Amino acid sequence: MAHEKTRPRPTHAETAILQVLWERGPSTVREVHEVLSAQRAIGYTTVLKLLQIMHEKGLVRRDESQRSHRYQAVSSQRRTQQQLVSELLERAFGGSMRSLVMHALSSRKASPEDLAEIRGLLDELEGRRS
Amino acid sequence: MAHEKTRPRPTHAETAILQVLWERGPSTVREVHEVLSAQRAIGYTTVLKLLQIMHEKGLVRRDESQRSHRYQAVSSQRRTQQQLVSELLERAFGGSMRSLVMHALSSRKASPEDLAEIRGLLDELEGRRS
DNA sequence: CTTGATCTACGAAGATATTCGTAATTTGGC
């Protein structure tokens, strides 16, 4: 089995860690802990344990060549986000993509650049040429 | 406290039930169970228990005037969806609304009506008059 | 080599979520 088909959906705490790994790239437990503990109280060994569990689950890869192991996310941010959006779509929006997008757009102030890019994608989806 | 400020975020199983209540309106345990068990194996008393817990949490209201109690969602679908989107935004998208919208748009085929409505909202957000 | 700092491994406690069996209650039909 060259390709893992079904990687488990990351939990809340796990997603927070993935967030850090995506931003920083391959990181040690200490580095991840420093970022997270700036956001909320969390023990060092808690982060360590979470990363170990994520490693078992196949959510992260581990480089053990150094004393301080380096962890990196297996799935790209893009792919994971896609998975989470799809899931939310089914779970709470009954598959209504429009509804989700409308909510997202309304939920936060968007920059002109954001809007322009979204508009561009809309154009594509509508099959507009030129 | 006339208004409950913080209603707990619904869990996975709970969201599935809310989904049914939003679609059907006030429903009995049996009715909810019929819908859910068509999707996956789940016992009648499991649904009952979940609805009882949701009632304790304040997620649903219960009409006990009939022998078969009727449950209905307390928060509107709209409001709950808003909450879940915001959470996902923080949790996995680092607050990048654009990213979320782009993913959502790409994840599913959208009807011309969907696209038109989204475009309309874009126009509003861009402050276009006319 | 010894010591203190740092790191991993591991177990386990506590919290939360999910599941369902059993018992007690109610009700409609006979």
Added chain:
DNA sequence: GCCAAATTACGAATATCTTCGTAGATCAAG
């Protein structure tokens, strides 16, 4: 009134998630 079917209440088992303490290994400094 009695029974079968349907319903609620309740407790408990199981699973999953989150947390962290402790022990042991490793390493750098002196």
